[in-house]
Amino acid sequence: MQSVKIASLGFPRIGRKRELKFAQEKYWRGEISRQALFDVAKSLRIQHWQWQAEAGVELLPVGDFAYYDQVLTLSATIGAIPDRHRGSEQVDLDTLFRVARGRAPTGEEAPAAEMTKYFNTNYHYIVPELSPAQTFSIAYEQLFEEVEEAVALGYKVKPVLLGPVSYLYLAKAQGEEFDCLSLLDNLVAVYQAILARFAAQGVEWVQLDEPILALALEPQWTQAFESAYQTLSHSKPKLLLASYYGSIAHHQPLVSALPVAGLHLDLVAAPEQLPLFAAQLSQDQVLSLGVINGRNVWAAQLDDIADNLSAVVKDFADRIWIAPSCSLLHCPVDLDCEQQLAPSLRDQLAFAKQKLTELAQLKLLLTSPDSESAKQIIGTCIERRNARSQAANKQVQQRVASLCPQDYERQHAFAYRQAAQQQRFKLPLLPTTTIGSFPQTPAIRGLRNRWRLAEITQAQYTAQLKAVTQDTIERQLKLGIDVLVHGEAERNDMVEYFGEQLQGFGFTQFGWVQSYGSRCVKPPLIYGDVSRKGPMTLEWAEYAQSLTDKPVKGMLTGPVTILHWSFAREDISRDTIATQIALAIRDEVVDLQEAGIGIIQIDEPAFREGLPLKRSDWQHYLDWAVAAFKLSAAGVRDDTQIHTHMCYSEFNETIAAIAAMDADVITIETSRSRMELLNAFEDFEYPNEIGPGVYDIHSPNIPSVEQMVSLMEKAASKVPVQQLWVNPDCGLKTRTWEEVEPALKNLVTATKSLRRSL
Numbered sequence: 099m100q101s102v103k104i105a106s107l108g109f110p111r112i113g114r115k116r117e118l119k120f121a122q123e124k125y126w127r128g129e130i131s132r133q134a135l136f137d138v139a140k141s142l143r144i145q146h147w148q149w150q151a152e153a154g155v156e157l158l159p160v161g162d163f164a165y166y167d168q169v170l171t172l173s174a175t176i177g178a179i180p181d182r183h184r185g186s187e188q189v190d191l192d193t194l195f196r197v198a199r200g201r202a203p204t205g206e207e208a209p210a211a212e213m214t215k216y217f218n219t220n221y222h223y224i225v226p227e228l229s230p231a232q233t234f235s236i237a238y239e240q241l242f243e244e245v246e247e248a249v250a251l252g253y254k255v256k257p258v259l260l261g262p263v264s265y266l267y268l269a270k271a272q273g274e275e276f277d278c279l280s281l282l283d284n285l286v287a288v289y290q291a292i293l294a295r296f297a298a299q300g301v302e303w304v305q306l307d308e309p310i311l312a313l314a315l316e317p318q319w320t321q322a323f324e325s326a327y328q329t330l331s332h333s334k335p336k337l338l339l340a341s342y343y344g345s346i347a348h349h350q351p352l353v354s355a356l357p358v359a360g361l362h363l364d365l366v367a368a369p370e371q372l373p374l375f376a377a378q379l380s381q382d383q384v385l386s387l388g389v390i391n392g393r394n395v396w397a398a399q400l401d402d403i404a405d406n407l408s409a410v411v412k413d414f415a416d417r418i419w420i421a422p423s424c425s426l427l428h429c430p431v432d433l434d435c436e437q438q439l440a441p442s443l444r445d446q447l448a449f450a451k452q453k454l455t456e457l458a459q460l461k462l463l464l465t466s467p468d469s470e471s472a473k474q475i476i477g478t479c480i481e482r483r484n485a486r487s488q489a490a491n492k493q494v495q496q497r498v499a500s501l502c503p504q505d506y507e508r509q510h511a512f513a514y515r516q517a518a519q520q521q522r523f524k525l526p527l528l529p530t531t532t533i534g535s536f537p538q539t540p541a542i543r544g545l546r547n548r549w550r551l552a553e554i555t556q557a558q559y560t561a562q563l564k565a566v567t568q569d570t571i572e573r574q575l576k577l578g579i580d581v582l583v584h585g586e587a588e589r590n591d592m593v594e595y596f597g598e599q600l601q602g603f604g605f606t607q608f609g610w611v612q613s614y615g616s617r618c619v620k621p622p623l624i625y626g627d628v629s630r631k632g633p634m635t636l637e638w639a640e641y642a643q644s645l646t647d648k649p650v651k652g653m654l655t656g657p658v659t660i661l662h663w664s665f666a667r668e669d670i671s672r673d674t675i676a677t678q679i680a681l682a683i684r685d686e687v688v689d690l691q692e693a694g695i696g697i698i699q700i701d702e703p704a705f706r707e708g709l710p711l712k713r714s715d716w717q718h719y720l721d722w723a724v725a726a727f728k729l730s731a732a733g734v735r736d737d738t739q740i741h742t743h744m745c746y747s748e749f750n751e752t753i754a755a756i757a758a759m760d761a762d763v764i765t766i767e768t769s770r771s772r773m774e775l776l777n778a779f780e781d782f783e784y785p786n787e788i789g790p791g792v793y794d795i796h797s798p799n800i801p802s803v804e805q806m807v808s809l810m811e812k813a814a815s816k817v818p819v820q821q822l823w824v825n826p827d828c829g830l831k832t833r834t835w836e837e838v839e840p841a842l843k844n845l846v847t848a849t850k851s852l853r854r855s856l
């Protein structure tokens with residue numbers, strides 16, 4: 099019998115009921131001791147190791163647990179702590195929290211380090227700050243203590259660390275410009291020291307993650323791989339080089355030549371890599387096959403996976419590991435917690451814990467395919483597929499199939515529409531508007547909680563929200579804003595709100611995934627064909643518009659954003675799902691127009707986030723994402739004005755696609771970059787209207803009239819003033835009215851003074 103091993107690249111750390119989050123936050127508030135936080139953390143680690151061991155994972159990951167972020171733990175381990183967070187004492191837990199959050203129960207406050215998304219995931223890591231004089235030495239013991247802890251429980255472990263080349267790639271040079279790669283030799287030396295410590299603890303394998311291999315790399319970075327791994331190969335523990343999130347086939351000659359004992363491939367993101375790397379596997383190398391999707395919640399098609407792997411398992415027998423595609427960090431923890439899911443949906447799902455069971459089942463399919471249990475597993479796979487195909491909504495599928503090119507285009511080109519819209523709305527030069535949400539006050543959130551708990555009736559809830567909406571409209575009228583919004587008081591979240599009203603979406607109770615630190619998100623599930631049950635926003639838009647003669651924007655979330663911020667089904671393509679959502683949004687857009695709403699905004703803040711890791715794959719994504727947006731918007735007359743909004747964006751390389759979306763007005767986040775982001779629009783001679791944000795809503799500071807005038811003057815030096823709008827960077831839901839009112843008052847004053855001077 100062949101001996102395939104089950105491997106794990108990491109397990110979610112938050113706990114099935116977010117125990118870690120609650121303990122962290124209590125510790126930060128000073129409500130529990132450090133020891134109490136350590137105790138919660140330890141019991142989580144023990145639980146997670148136990149689940150993995152029970153599933154048959156032989157080498158348990160250590161280093162996947164973190165009190166904030168695993169990249170930050172590594173920075174602390176190697177002593178890469180910014181001076182401002184260091185304090186006089188040695189590196190400890192509070193040092194980590196000061197780096198991550200700017201403050202901790204002990205030590206001086208100092209601005210937090212930067213945080214950014216980990217590759218194309220929604221997980222955020224703390225960006226290491228490195229200076230030319232950076233030295234490295236082991237400065238923090240957490241990793242070694244956790245190895246000790248697991249070993250004491252009788253487990254064999256495989257520590258997991260971000261590899262040295264990816265670490266430098268993700269780091270940011272501090273102060274003067276310098277090449278982080280100049281630190282490579284020193285960094286590799288501290289990795290050697292770490293590996294030696296692990297060896298002394300009896301560790302046989304260490305996993306080094308090098309996710310940058312999925313990117314196209316400049317020659318100096320590929321050389322860095324050669325030199326770093328040459329040196330590290332002399333260390334005692336065997337090295338498993340792990341890649342994930344994409345294909346590394348473009349680096350195959352480099353990777354196959356690296357002196358490592360094992361290689362992990364993400365075969366969910368890029369199954370085509372397998373034959374390429376298998377053919378080059380050297381005699382004593384292990385191949386870890388990432389075949390269970392670590393980034394989604396759907397049960398795996400184990401029968402198909404087993405078929406695809408049977409040849410390679412035969413060829414390499416005991417050198418094959420089967421594993422999730424990447425760390426399970428991006429998955430919710432335990433499906434067993436879900437008590438309210440429809441059984442038919444639940445049967446289609448696997449969270450992190452269930453994915454471990456899938457690995458055990460896959461091993462069985464590979465090693466004893468003729469057993470009774472194997473037949474049962476295959477039977478379940480077939481049942482699942484049948485259930486899915488029966489749940490299809492033929493009408494939706496037909497509507498998608500019968501779309502034609504005109505469905506994606508407005509009736510006339512922008513210049514013509516612009517004239518019609520000017521005629522209709524008669525807006526002043528530099529119209530003022532906001533992005534949609536107004537403060538979600540504790541009163542509003544309390545109201546929603548009482549409604550969810552059925553302590554107030556639907557009618558009471560609606561009546562109170564209407565009062566909030568009315569107040570929001572009155573405040574905007576008093577401020578003198580030109581194009582109003584209703585304020586989104588009724589929305590908990592810009593995706594969940596729509597998901598709850600669309601067919602084909604499901605919601606979990608505990609399907610949380612860590613986003614950063616103690617922050618978790620609970621993405622909806624898109625399990626079926628998506629369609630609109632009925633109007634979703636119409637009542638609010640109509641009510642708000644009934645209160646004023648000024649235009650009130652209808653406010654919708656776009657198809658690309660709804661898709662990216664959900665766990666989408668895998669049996670049809672993402673572009674088909676986006677098209678289905680686009681049709682549902684399109685129907686809402688048309689309903690809004692028919693109800694007299696003349697300006698409609700379709701938000702796409704996650705548009706850029708969906709870009710594939712490799713440039714060569716961008717165009718395909720941009721083509722379907724732009725098409726989905728256009729489809730959602732194009733059902734309206736020329737004199738209906740379509741807005742879109744994007745934040746977290748950098749437009750240099752995508753400006754042609756942004757222009758192709760053909761929104762009449764786009765509002766973007768620009769105040770932090772002091773209008774630098776407008777350069778792309780200037781160079782491209784972007785033809786439609788633009789509202790570059792002049793108010794940084796992420797800061798509690800109130801921007802002055804002068805600051806906003808100067809930003810708008812800068813904008814007007816790049817884009818003809820007739821094309822410009824004046825607005826904040828993003829929605830105002832996280833701010834208070836005490837901040838928002840004076841800020842918007844200044845925004846209107848700034849605009850009026852500009853109108854006079856131009």
Ligand code: GLN
Binds near residue numbers: 533534653
């Ligand atoms: N309309 C949304 C709001 O104002 C947009 C949010 C976003 O861009 N993330 O809250």
Ligand code: ZN
Binds near residue numbers: 533703745828
């Ligand atoms: Zn935004």
